[in-house]
Structures are given as C-alpha cells and as structure tokens.
Amino acid sequence: MVAPDGRMCGRPIEPRAPLGLCREHLLEAHDWVTRDVGATDLLPSPCRACGSQVGVRYPSGWICAECEWRVGDVPDDELDRPRVEVVYYIRWRDQIKIGTSVNPRMRLATLPHDEVLAFERGGRALEQRRHAQFAAHRFAGTEWFAVHDALLDHVAELAAGVDDPWAEYERWVLRRIALRAG
Incomplete structure (x- = not known):
C-alpha cells in the first residue's frame, strides 16, 4: 500500500483480506466506503417508529433498516393514528x-x-x-x-x-x- 506521502506502508498484509492491505488500511478503506453506503448493525435501541432492531449507521447518524425512520426522531403525535385491527x-x-x-x-x-x-x-x-x-x-x-x-x-x-x-x-x-x- 502506498501512503499519502508516496511511501510504501511497511505493515504486513492482513491474512485472508480481499485486498492486499494491512489491517489499518483495511479499516481506513472500510470507514471511507461506509461514509457513503452506511454500515448495517444493531441499533443502539429499537426503532421508535417500527420496533426494528437493525439499522444503518452513517457518520451523520442512524436510520432504521426496515422503515428508514431516523433514529432519535420522535414520531409525530399529531399524525392521525392508523387503524390496526x-x-x-x-x-x-x-x-x-x-x-x-x-x-x-x-x-x-x-x-x-x-x-x-x-x-x-x-x-x-x-x-x-x-x-x-x-x-x-x-x-x-x-x-x-x-x-x-x-x-x-x-x-x-x-x-x-x-x-x-x-x-x-x-x-x-x-x-x-x-x-x-x-
């Protein structure tokens, strides 16, 4: 791996990694990609909108993986409550x-x-x-x-x-x- 200053990274390549990168550079690449596509993980607490426990984490915060409600937002009490028989x-x-x-x-x-x-x-x-x-x-x-x-x-x-x-x-x-x- 070539470092930003043009020098080669001297760390060993991570065994079984899909790319010839050291652990530190793999993590850096992961963070760079998840900045745009997010990382699916367990939510810190169940979604207040639908109850799902799985979310997508972005640098700007979490959204629910099921209903895409932004974690932390409170469902609007002024919405007409739907009928659920x-x-x-x-x-x-x-x-x-x-x-x-x-x-x-x-x-x-x-x-x-x-x-x-x-x-x-x-x-x-x-x-x-x-x-x-x-x-x-x-x-x-x-x-x-x-x-x-x-x-x-x-x-x-x-x-x-x-x-x-x-x-x-x-x-x-x-x-x-x-x-x-x-």
Whole structure:
C-alpha cells in the first residue's frame, strides 16, 4: 500500500483480506466506503417508529433498516393514528375472551379482566375463525371461553418472545405510521 506521502506502508498484509492491505488500511478503506453506503448493525435501541432492531449507521447518524425512520426522531403525535385491527385475548378469572378492536385500549377499559394475554393482528374474520376453532369451549352467546389446553397453547404461541402485549401493539401502530410517512 502506498501512503499519502508516496511511501510504501511497511505493515504486513492482513491474512485472508480481499485486498492486499494491512489491517489499518483495511479499516481506513472500510470507514471511507461506509461514509457513503452506511454500515448495517444493531441499533443502539429499537426503532421508535417500527420496533426494528437493525439499522444503518452513517457518520451523520442512524436510520432504521426496515422503515428508514431516523433514529432519535420522535414520531409525530399529531399524525392521525392508523387503524390496526387486532384480535385480543384477555383473562378474567377462569375464562378467556377472544374479541377484536381497532382501539383496544378503549375497548379493554370497558371489560372486566385480570390480564391481557396477547394480541394477534387481524379483524372480524380472524376473530370468527378463532371463535370457530375453540367453539367446543365457548360459553353460549358470549365471546368468553373456558380455559383449556388448546387455547392456552395458542395464546402461548402468540405471546412467545413478547414481554408486553401493549408494546407489541404500539410497535404495529408505529410501523404503520412510519410506512405511511415514507
């Protein structure tokens, strides 16, 4: 490698490097290229717009690799919140309700429940499929079901890897906002 002053670099070439450069010059070349094309890496914290954990780092800052929201920017609260239909699963005593809403906070505020178990993206059609799927355990004329293994397994599958169902719902809403803003 020829240094900027015209002298040859005396360092050993990095083994298995794609170019005949020393480690220092490989890193310098990497920094020079990523200045324009960025470097994909884990974000310092999940994207506030869509929840993705992967971003692209530029010298000027980070952007989300999924929705391209600039990390650090706060989603505009004045944007109309998009409709994100969900099927919700709540537990009250020894029963589980399967319902649907585009505004689960308001809906669940009106229902007795001990715990929000999970959310599933979808609307009435999905809710009706779930009601049919677990019909053998449904309390007649209601959307409430007796607790049973198949329903608990389904809820566990939905909740796998989700620490807080409300955070998951908010991620879906913010992702819809980010995609709409683009």
